[in-house]
Amino acid sequence: xxxxxxxxxxxxxxxxxxxxxxxxxxxxxxxxxxxxxxxxxxxxxxxxxxxxxxxxxxxxxxxxxxxxxxxxxxxxxxxxxxxxxxxxxxxxxxxxxxxxxxxxxxxxxxxxxxxxxxxxxxxxxxxxxxxxxxxxxxxxxxxxxxxxxxxxxxxxxxxxxxxxxxxxxxxxxxxxxxxxxxxxxxxxxxxxxxxxxxxxxxxxxxxxxxxxx
Amino acid sequence: xxxxxxxxxxxxxxxxxxxxxxxxxxxxxxxxxxxxxxxxxxxxxxxxxxxxxxxxxxxxxxxxxxxxxxxxxxxxxxxxxxxxxxxxxxxxxxxxxxxxxxxxxxxxxxxxxxxxxxxxxxxxxxxxxxxxxxxxxxxxxxxxxxxxxxxxxxxxxxxxxxxxxxxxxxxxxxxxxxxxxxxxxxxxxxxxxxxxxxxxxxxxxxxxxxxxxxxxxxxxxxxxxxxxxxxxxxxxxxxxxxxxxxxxxxxxxxxxxxxxxxxxxxxxxxxxxxxxxxxxxxxxxxxxxxxxxxxxxxxxxxxxxxxxxxxxxxxxxxxxxxxxxxxxxxxxxxxxxxxxxxxxxxxxxxxxxxxx
Numbered sequence: 171x172x173x174x175x176x177x178x179x180x181x182x183x184x185x186x187x188x189x190x191x192x193x194x195x196x197x198x199x200x201x202x203x204x205x206x207x208x209x210x211x212x213x214x215x216x217x218x219x220x221x222x223x224x225x226x227x228x229x230x231x232x233x234x235x236x237x238x239x240x241x242x243x244x245x246x247x248x249x250x251x252x253x254x255x256x257x258x259x260x261x262x263x264x265x266x267x268x269x270x271x272x273x274x275x276x277x278x279x280x281x282x283x284x285x286x287x288x289x290x291x292x293x294x295x296x297x298x299x300x301x302x303x304x305x306x307x308x309x310x311x312x313x314x315x316x317x318x319x320x321x322x323x324x325x326x327x328x329x330x331x332x333x334x335x336x337x338x339x340x341x342x343x344x345x346x347x348x349x350x351x352x353x354x355x356x357x358x359x360x361x362x363x364x365x366x367x368x369x370x371x372x373x374x375x376x377x378x379x380x381x382x383x
Numbered sequence: 384x385x386x387x388x389x390x391x392x393x394x395x396x397x398x399x400x401x402x403x404x405x406x407x408x409x410x411x412x413x414x415x416x417x418x419x420x421x422x423x424x425x426x427x428x429x430x431x432x433x434x435x436x437x438x439x440x441x442x443x444x445x446x447x448x449x450x451x452x453x454x455x456x457x458x459x460x461x462x463x464x465x466x467x468x469x470x471x472x473x474x475x476x477x478x479x480x481x482x483x484x485x486x487x488x489x490x491x492x493x494x495x496x497x498x499x500x501x502x503x504x505x506x507x508x509x510x511x512x513x514x515x516x517x518x519x520x521x522x523x524x525x526x527x528x529x530x531x532x533x534x535x536x537x538x539x540x541x542x543x544x545x546x547x548x549x550x551x552x553x554x555x556x557x558x559x560x561x562x563x564x565x566x567x568x569x570x571x572x573x574x575x576x577x578x579x580x581x582x583x584x585x586x587x588x589x590x591x592x593x594x595x596x597x598x599x600x601x602x603x604x605x606x607x608x609x610x611x612x613x614x615x616x617x618x619x620x621x622x623x624x625x626x627x628x629x630x631x632x633x634x635x636x637x638x639x640x641x642x643x644x645x646x647x648x649x650x651x652x653x654x655x656x657x658x659x660x661x662x663x664x665x666x667x668x669x670x671x672x673x674x675x676x677x678x679x680x681x682x683x684x685x686x687x688x689x690x691x692x693x694x695x696x697x698x699x700x701x702x703x704x705x706x707x708x709x710x711x712x713x714x715x716x717x718x719x720x721x722x723x724x725x726x727x728x729x730x731x732x733x734x735x736x737x738x739x
Contacts, residue, residue, distance in 0.1 A: 179486055179489040179490045179493065181486070181490070182486075182487065182490040182491075183483060183486060183487040183490070183570060183571060184572075186486065187661075188661075191653075191654065191657045194636075194653070195649075195650055195653050195654050198636060198639075198640055198646075198649050198650075198653060199646040199649060199650050201640065202639075202640065202643060202644065202645070202646040202649055203646050205643045206643075206645075206646070209643070239424070239642075239643060239644070239645075242424070
């Protein structure tokens with residue numbers, strides 16, 4: 171019979187496997203942790219949860235270091251490009267703000283237009299939004315038109331001039347074909363002092379959006 | 384519904400292929416794809432949206448492509464089942480494999496030495512005698528006391544080994560070749576279990592298992608073949624899972640490092656795959672023990688059937704049997720037919736003449 175080994179090996183292959191796995195795991199994790207620290211950039215993020223259609227002020231923002239891989243494409247990083255714009259969806263605290271979550275950059279005239287307004291959403295067809303060419307930030311005239319009748323052969327139309335288009339959203343419920351609601355919802359900024367008039371008039375009138383060339 | 388589909392599919396493809404290769408590969412590629420998608424920043428809802436927006440033809444092409452990939456990899460896995468088994472047994476031929484083999488063999492040789500009861504008892508008895516001799520010759524009081532303690536320790540160990548003889552023998556039987564085959568030790572547990580079964584017929588009857596097994600298999604009853612096939616299938620399944628888990632661990636680890644994914648995701652995939660592979664290997668070790676036992680049983684119970692099939696008369700004594708198998712071995716390996724053999728008449732098997 172062969173002589174037993176004088177020296178007992180300290181580890182089996184199983185032990186070596188477990189040990190090498192632990193070491194490789196820790197080294198890999200350490201490398202990724204280090205890379206994350208190296209690749210951080212400073213961006214502006216909300217310091218509180220922002221609701222949809224809220225105008226962002228500088229006091230709503232804070233600067234934060236975020237790993238590059240956590241920054242989505244089309245992130246708006248600078249405070250100057252975020253402030254005074256309004257949100258079109260709710261944005262969570264400390265999350266990067268992307269271009270799609272914000273309305274357009276506003277000119278001074280547009281900012282003035284938004285003063286003392288309330289937001290209303292109206293259902294719209296593809297034709298009403300000019301085949302998809304009407305964009306948030308555009309100005310439209312809203313005409314509320316009543317059909318002629320025996321009682322009122324020449325009904326008076328109501329006009330809301332130079333109304334700011336805040337947002338245009340596709341109506342997802344229609345894509346399933348379950349109901350026959352229009353495909354789009356147009357969010358408009360109506361002067362606050364004409365809110366009641368608008369609400370009263372829209373129930374029995376047809377809405378026409380017109381865009382000046 | 385799924386049962387019906389499975390029944391239909393298993394009519395075309397063997398159920399063994401589906402369970403041992405196709406489904407593990409399907410799970411493997413699915414999981415790997417998920418890791419790639421998650422690490423690339425895709426969200427589930429976003430993925431579903433993109434998928435729904437695609438053209439039906441494109442969807443069909445993608446599904447066919449995925450199934451082709453899974454089927455191809457499953458075919459490769461199934462065709463390499465024997466090579467995979469050999470790998471886990473410890474038949475290695477890759478760079479630095481010699482070093483690994485030495486480490487593994489050294490470890491298991493030490494374990495085997497612990498199971499070599501006669502040798503251990505001899506050594507302990509010898510050490511006890513030496514201690515007693517030293518004790519009787521010693522004059523110093525302190526040294527005498529120390530030698531007494533040492534002697535008590537050795538006597539206790541001797542008692543422990545004697546009491547655990549049965550347990551150690553069982554372990555040796557199931558997990559290792561006999562201590563006299565120390566040089567045949569393999570670097571892995573699975574390798575030693577199968578080596579033990581391979582050497583078992585030689586130890587008992589001097590049957591060369593590798594040579595005789597393929598012939599013996601043809602005379603085994605259907606029930607026995609079914610049990611062996613099932614045991615082997617379980618072993619192959621566990622090894623396929625272990626292999627795919629370790630490949631997943633490696634591939635996902637490298638991918639996640641290259642895309643600089645979050646550390647927690649890397650650890651989850653790398654360690655998760657390794658742990659899964661380790662558990663599957665442990666399961667394979669248990670399955671290998673069951674398979675090895677069935678191989679031993681086949682030799683114990685059906686070797687006479689093979690002798691009869693060779694139209695030889697079964698031996699009457701253990702010594703005759705050993706001689707008979709030695710002659711059969713010479714016939715198969717060297718083509719030397721013993722001149723003393725007389726074949727049995729297949730019609731009157733019971734009254735044939737004695738061989739050798």
